[in-house]
Amino acid sequence: MSIPPHPPSVSPSLSNGIPLSRCSDLILISDTPKGRGIFASAFIPSGRVLETCPVLILSVEENEQLIRHSSLYHYTYNWPLPLPPTPLNSNHDTTRKPKATSANTQAVILGLGSLFNHSRNHQNVTWTRDLANQTVIYRTCRDVQAGEELCISYGDRLTFEDVDVDGEGKESEEDVLREIDL
Numbered sequence: 001m002s003i004p005p006h007p008p009s010v011s012p013s014l015s016n017g018i019p020l021s022r023c024s025d026l027i028l029i030s031d032t033p034k035g036r037g038i039f040a041s042a043f044i045p046s047g048r049v050l051e052t053c054p055v056l057i058l059s060v061e062e063n064e065q066l067i068r069h070s071s072l073y074h075y076t077y078n079w080p081l082p083l084p085p086t087p088l089n090s091n092h093d094t095t096r097k098p099k100a101t102s103a104n105t106q107a108v109i110l111g112l113g114s115l116f117n118h119s120r121n122h123q124n125v126t127w128t129r130d131l132a133n134q135t136v137i138y139r140t141c142r143d144v145q146a147g148e149e150l151c152i153s154y155g156d157r158l159t160f161e162d163v164d165v166d167g168e169g170k171e172s173e174e175d176v177l178r179e180i181d182l
């Protein structure tokens with residue numbers, strides 16, 4: 001049997017791949033007052049990408065009928081519903097961003113994105129949705145020292161008692177659809 005002189009050719013689909021990134025200076029701490037949390041194991045400068053997270057977009061129906069009644073409910077973000085196929089937007093052009101509409105569904109954030117806890121006053125991480133690539137990108141919004149927890153802001157409508165603010169601003173879980181939205 002002859003050995004091929006070159007490795008197998010690379011799949012052409014790789015050129016359409018979505019670059020992923022994870023900062024290596026992150027550690028998971030399991031027993032914080034907020035449950036598990038992500039902390040900096042070294043100094044991380046402002047603007048550093050912490051992770052690019054693929055998302056799992058839920059249908060409105062499965063969110064209402066299933067996810068809303070499960071633990072996953074606490075790990076979802078608002079996500080704009082994609083436009084229904086029309087002659088104008090059904091050409092599968094992935095470079096075109098779906099337009100945000102007033103209708104939202106929820107998306108489960110995969111990877112570390114789901115593990116950033118909330119801090120109202122000490123937020124050091126911001127995030128942006130990439131609708132076309134169906135990812136969320138997390139970045140530091142200020143310099144972070146080794147040992148600091150990395151936190152985003154979930155906004156004002158929380159479904160849990162914020163351990164940082166002694167219950168200030170807490171609303172009933174039944175009254176509020178959980179909304180992580182800036």
Ligand SMILES: C[S@@+](CC[C@H](N)C(=O)[O-])C[C@H]1O[C@@H](n2cnc3c(N)ncnc32)[C@H](O)[C@@H]1O
Pocket residue numbers: 033034035036037074075114115116117118119160161162163164
């Ligand atoms: C997206 S998860 C974050 C990861 C979570 N700590 C874990 O162990 O999986 C959101 C949950 O974390 C907890 N949490 C996040 N921020 C908090 C805070 N400031 N105070 C109290 N609990 C918080 C709440 O239980 C909330 O429902």
